[in-house]
Amino acid sequence: xxxxxxxxxxxxxxxxxxxxxxxxxxxxxxxxxxxxxxxxxxxxxxxxxxxxxxxxxxxxxxxxxxxxxxxxxxxxxxxxxxxxxxxxxxxxxxxxxxxxxxxxxxxxxxxxxxxxxxxxxxxxxxxxxxxxxxxxxxxxxxxxxxxxxxxxxxxxxxxxxxxxxxxxxxxxxxxxxxxxxxxxxxxxxxxxxxxxxxxxxxxxxxxxxxxxxxxxxxxxxxxxxxxxxxxxxxxxxxxxxxxxxxxxxxxxxxxxxxxxxxxxxxxxxxxxxxxxxxxxxxxxxxxxxxxxxxxxxxxxxxxxxxxxxxxxxxxxxxxxxxxxxxxxxxxxxxxxxxxxxxxxxxxxxxxxxxxxxxxxxxxxxxxxxxxxxxxxxxxxxxxxxxxxxxxxxxxxxxxxxxxxxxxxxxxxxxxxxxxxxxxxxxxxxxxxxxxxxxxxxxxxxxxxxxxxxxxxxxxxxxxxxxxxxxxxxxxxxxxxxxxxxxxxxxxxxxxxxxxxxxxxxxxxxxxxxxxxxxxxxxxxxxxxxxxxxx
Numbered sequence: 001x002x003x004x005x006x007x008x009x010x011x012x013x014x015x016x017x018x019x020x021x022x023x024x025x026x027x028x029x030x031x032x033x034x035x036x037x038x039x040x041x042x043x044x045x046x047x048x049x050x051x052x053x054x055x056x057x058x059x060x061x062x063x064x065x066x067x068x069x070x071x072x073x074x075x076x077x078x079x080x081x082x083x084x085x086x087x088x089x090x091x092x093x094x095x096x097x098x099x100x101x102x103x104x105x106x107x108x109x110x111x112x113x114x115x116x117x118x119x120x121x122x123x124x125x126x127x128x129x130x131x132x133x134x135x136x137x138x139x140x141x142x143x144x145x146x147x148x149x150x151x152x153x154x155x156x157x158x159x160x161x162x163x164x165x166x167x168x169x170x171x172x173x174x175x176x177x178x179x180x181x182x183x184x185x186x187x188x189x190x191x192x193x194x195x196x197x198x199x200x201x202x203x204x205x206x207x208x209x210x211x212x213x214x215x216x217x218x219x220x221x222x223x224x225x226x227x228x229x230x231x232x233x234x235x236x237x238x239x240x241x242x243x244x245x246x247x248x249x250x251x252x253x254x255x256x257x258x259x260x261x262x263x264x265x266x267x268x269x270x271x272x273x274x275x276x277x278x279x280x281x282x283x284x285x286x287x288x289x290x291x292x293x294x295x296x297x298x299x300x301x302x303x304x305x306x307x308x309x310x311x312x313x314x315x316x317x318x319x320x321x322x323x324x325x326x327x328x329x330x331x332x333x334x335x336x337x338x339x340x341x342x343x344x345x346x347x348x349x350x351x352x353x354x355x356x357x358x359x360x361x362x363x364x365x366x367x368x369x370x371x372x373x374x375x376x377x378x379x380x381x382x383x384x385x386x387x388x389x390x391x392x393x394x395x396x397x398x399x400x401x402x403x404x405x406x407x408x409x410x411x412x413x414x415x416x417x418x419x420x421x422x423x424x425x426x427x428x429x430x431x432x433x434x435x436x437x438x439x440x441x442x443x444x445x446x447x448x449x450x451x452x453x454x455x456x457x458x459x460x461x462x463x464x465x466x467x468x469x470x471x472x473x474x475x476x477x478x479x480x481x482x483x484x485x486x487x488x489x490x491x492x493x494x495x496x497x498x499x500x501x502x503x504x505x506x507x508x509x510x511x512x513x514x515x516x517x518x519x520x521x522x523x524x525x526x527x528x529x530x531x532x533x534x
Contacts, residue, residue: 062128071178073151088197101154103143103175104196110138113492143195150178154198159288170200216299222475222502228274229295258351267294272332273369279305279405281325283315287335301530304474308398308405317532376469379462381454397437404430413466417459471505478525
């Protein structure tokens with residue numbers, strides 16, 4: 001059976017003045033399998049491994065030109081009403097799900113700044129990487145030419161923003177190009193972002209500046225490589241969503257809408273727990289920025305938490321801290337309740353009562369998944385009654401000492417049991433910060449005793465497990481800012497370096513170490529601010 005995915009085609013394509021750009025990414029609707037990672041690797045080793053694995057792929061499976069590449073918008077157009085008014089001018093649109101909207105081509109010379117070559121170009125789109133160097137590819141990717149079979153569409157939707165109903169929203173700078181079925185039988189929806197005005201464009205919409213495009217591209221790639229479901233970029237409608245995206249639900253089941261809601265509640269809880277496990281704050285958790293597929297979408301004023309702080313707010317536009325990292329689970333519940341309100345007309349009274357019971361269990365699901373993820377981050381096996389206390393105790397110490405979230409867990413992974421016993425934290429700056437707490441020795445004793453009760457678990461295995469779930473590299477704001485400043489003067493070298501680094505976040509990389517990506521953040525990074533316009 002084929003599966004349906006959503007792909008945000010965000011090729012980082014820039015015109016001569018480098019103001020409007022696109023970014024190429026894709027979106028997975030399911031979690032990746034867990035893969036083990038080598039403890040250390042130089043960038044050359046990574047490159048050789050990648051080249052070797054790609055050589056094993058039959059070139060016959062890849063299209064060498066774009067003449068054979070076709071998409072289709074037929075299914076969406078036949079399934080849903082389309083706006084009767086043509087044109088990209090901004091207006092109130094009624095009685096439809098989509099508007100036909102043609103991308104606006106970029107002016108001036110074009111160049112491809114960054115692209116996910118193996119994962120997207122070869123693995124999803126069945127294209128030979130050489131195609132990306134052609135003029136045809138640039139024109140298709142930048143909206144200057146439509147792919148065969150494409151009828152570009154802009155999606156009409158509404159939602160709650162910062163807790164209030166915002167009315168008509170819609171795709172203000174995105175165009176769905178159509179669906180592509182690859183050689184694996186997977187169906188992907190291709191989309192341009194930053195491709196010009198649509199009927200739903202608001203102030204500042206239409207194009208995407210280099211800053212936001214670089215941030216979106218790198219963060220999407222980073223979360224994908226961290227194993228967090230993401231748009232590596234995306235009810236009659238409800239039936240369509242279930243049929244296309246939830247094939248495990250029996251379309252003849254009279255309770256199919258209730259089953260659907262149950263799955264969304266469960267997966268939303270899991271997604272937010274995964275965000276928390278890597279210290280990711282979305283920044284704008286409006287209902288229109290939450291996906292029914294429980295994947296991370298819409299990268300704006302996001303931030304990876306550095307010093308552990310449950311009140312961390314990455315978005316300077318969020319004056320009230322509504323979307324702080326510690327509030328994300330609560331916001332998830334708010335959004336699920338709004339989804340239930342939207343579904344109520346198609347539910348029976350008994351089903352509505354069942355749905356209310358289901359959403360009441362949301363926090364239990366979230367807490368269970370949070371507990372599982374943080375147990376894994378500490379290398380704990382089995383289940384002991386005090387495990388929750390051990391996790392909460394550590395997080396309290398981290399909060400009091402403002403210890404770095406990512407590197408505290410990573411350095412706990414890298415430290416041997418002997419180093420922990422001796423409190424030998426040479427060159428382990430995050431653990432050194434944590435150890436300044438007066439209760440650190442108490443926590444460390446409890447932790448070592450817990451590890452000691454794990455039968456047949458050697459220290460090397462414990463370190464290996466922990467390194468596989470505790471990244472050494474995340475997209476810190478200062479790293480993105482450094483890459484953006486270079487990109488703005490036509491130097492995409494650091495975008496490329498970050499892309500390569502964040503594709504292997506669990507592996508120690510020589511070039512990343514030289515760039516200081518695992519070092520204490522520079523002092524100037526504290527001055528960096530991002531907002532909804534970032």
